[in-house]
Amino acid sequence: MARRRLVYEGKAKILYEGPEPGTLVQYFKDDATAGNGEKHAVIEGKGVLNNRISEHIMSALNGIGVQTHFIRRINMREQLIRAVEMIPIEIVVRNVAAGSLSKRLGIEEGEPLPRPIIEFYLKDDKLGDPMVTEEHILAFNWATQQDVDDMISLALRVNDFLSGLFMGVGIKLVDFKIECGRIWEGDYQRVIVADEISPDSCRLWDARSGQKLDKDVFRRDLGNVTDAYAEVARRLGIMPEAGAKPATGPKLVH
Structure with missing residues (x-):
């Protein structure tokens, strides 16, 4: 090489x-x-x-x-x-209670959520990638209001697509994380999906057995x-x- x-x-x-x-x-x-x-x-x-x-x-x-x-x-x-110019925010979309959501709110893991829930996390390893709100993002100028709106729209579109893609092969999309970045096309700025989408960034369960097919296998020694x-x-x-x-x-x- x-x-x-x-x-x-x-x-x-x-x-x-x-x-x-x-x-x-x-x-x-x-x-x-x-x-x-x-x-x-x-x-x-x-x-x-x-x-x-x-x-x-x-x-x-x-x-x-x-x-x-x-x-x-x-x-x-x-x-x-x-x-791309990376936006320092992780966008998490949750369809089923699992992981930190279950721990924070006391919801049994595997409980379907009434609607997809979007959460934001600041990308900062030293701070442990803390959960933040839209108010934090705007106040500290990590992204603009238009960026946030675009990220939410992208996250929901990706969720719709991935949910159907995985369910079609017998896998339940429990939750996933995406990152976004800015590109410029002439004078026009666009927010696009960046980083990766893989079992490292998704929770994927077998739709029938509930077997974990994602990074939780490593996290939990499964x-x-x-x-x-x-x-x-x-x-x-x-x-x-x-x-x-x-x-x-x-x-x-x-």
Whole structure:
């Protein structure tokens, strides 16, 4: 691999300077973290699966007019993406009570919510990504009112699409997280979906058994993460069968 300028390295991905102006190369690592980095492991093959699943979802979103930063997959671990000005807010959409919502409000995990609930979290590892309100976002100028409106609209459209996509393959979309960024088209600014959408950023349960097929497998020591992610990929038609080895790339851990 030719030497490339590293732009940013996070817990699960690395961004490199892209081959053309306004582009980046997004590399998916095998690292898995939980508890704001307190729990860490390297899980062979996880990055390959997240790259393929995120490619599949982002391409589908682009296809229905929900603009994302995804351009194309380069190889088993890398994507070519548009460079965007990231908004330092995580947008979480919840359809079913789980995780921190259940703990905060005392709602039994698995309880369907009366409507999708949108929450905002400030992206700051040192602070533990605290939950914030729209008032905080506007008061501290993390985003404009138009940005917030656009992020909410995008989140709800993504929720509608993902809920149908996953239910069609027997998976319940419990909740998910997206991040957004700004791009400019001439003098016009647009907010688009960025980062990734994968089992790392979604809670996915088997619609019948309730089996977890997401990062909670790692968080809660429920089994093999790559088996769970590979099952999601298999159902989406990305892999021929659960646990199958990709055509190229590292061997998955069983």
